[in-house]
Each structure stands twice: as structure tokens, then as C-alpha cells.
Amino acid sequence: MNFSIYEQSQKSDIIALYLATFSASESKQEGEQVARLVTDFLAEPYPSTDLYVFVATDEQRIVGAIVLSRLQFAHAKEVFLLSPVAVATDCQGQGIGQKLIQFGCDKLSEQKVSLVMTYGDINFYGKVGFSVVSEEIIQAPHNLSYPKGWLAKPVLDDEILPITGKPSCLKPLDNPQLW
Numbered sequence: 001m002n003f004s005i006y007e008q009s010q011k012s013d014i015i016a017l018y019l020a021t022f023s024a025s026e027s028k029q030e031g032e033q034v035a036r037l038v039t040d041f042l043a044e045p046y047p048s049t050d051l052y053v054f055v056a057t058d059e060q061r062i063v064g065a066i067v068l069s070r071l072q073f074a075h076a077k078e079v080f081l082l083s084p085v086a087v088a089t090d091c092q093g094q095g096i097g098q099k100l101i102q103f104g105c106d107k108l109s110e111q112k113v114s115l116v117m118t119y120g121d122i123n124f125y126g127k128v129g130f131s132v133v134s135e136e137i138i139q140a141p142h143n144l145s146y147p148k149g150w151l152a153k154p155v156l157d158d159e160i161l162p163i164t165g166k167p168s169c170l171k172p173l174d175n176p177q178l179w
Helices: 006-024 028-042 096-112 122-128
Strands: 002-005 051-058 062-072 079-087 115-119 150-154
Touching: 002 006, 002 079, 002 096, 006 028, 006 051, 006 079, 006 150, 028 051, 028 096, 028 150, 051 096, 062 096, 096 115, 122 150
Parallel strands: 079 115
Antiparallel strands: 002 051, 051 062, 062 079, 115 150
């Protein structure tokens, strides 16, 4: 299993992975929505310091992918948002997603990113060091439909410190319906 930053030549395989994974686990509509989100991320010419996409490959096959995009606070350290995450359905339960997330967080720590946020299931993300955080401590870019899904993982520091103000996110995630 190899973990790396994605290459432009892998774009269609990454989008297909998200479509298949979310269609199988959620619904065809959800799969299409997440695939559009990833397509939007990969289509925009973001600075390399604002967007990271990492993949897990087994030989030549992409079996996992994660997107990490900048959350911009007015007066805060470097903060990124992990979303979305996909692992091929026939490869789930093998720790690939956990290893890929840790790989991504390690790469971000090399860039002096202090905190990674995500919006998801604590039962999964807790396995890789995320914990539930109140919006009184760190606000989300939009109102959360499931506040217990707002999660944080310190990357450089040992603790989660409060951040003042509401962040902005990159355009593909700047949609209240996603939150």
C-alpha cells in the first residue's frame, strides 16, 4: 500500500472512487453529490498551500482518497478541514482510511498546520485522534445540522485551543446544505 499526494492523471479515478463509495454506502444521489464536490475541488486552481489531496494505492489502483482544504480564520494558526474521505468498498475495514488520514495529517504537520477539523462520525474519526469540539471553542463555516459531528485533531499542539471567529472555507464546501 502506497500513500502519496495525488497526481493530475489520477483525477478521473479519484472522482470515480468517491462516486462508487458514496453511492454504495449512502445513495446514488449522495454519491453524485460527493463526486461533484470532489470534481469542483480538483477543477479549481487553488494554491498548493490551500488544498491537499492524498491517495492510497494498491499497485496502480486507487483504493482511498482524502481532501484537506484550508479553513481561514481571521486570527488563527494554520487550520485545515478533512472532507471528504473515501475508501473503496471492497477495501474497507482494513485500516486504509485511518492510515491515509494519519499520512495526510503528518504531511500537514510538516507544513506547520496546527489543527485539522472534520465533520463526521466520531466512532470512525476518533480512531485517528479526532475528538468532538463545541462551536463555542471553534466555529464551523456554516450552521451544523449535527453539532456532535464537528471534530478536531491537534496536529502540532497537544491540545485543542479556542479559535475566535467564524472561518471561511474553499468554494466547493461553502454551501450551507452540506453542513
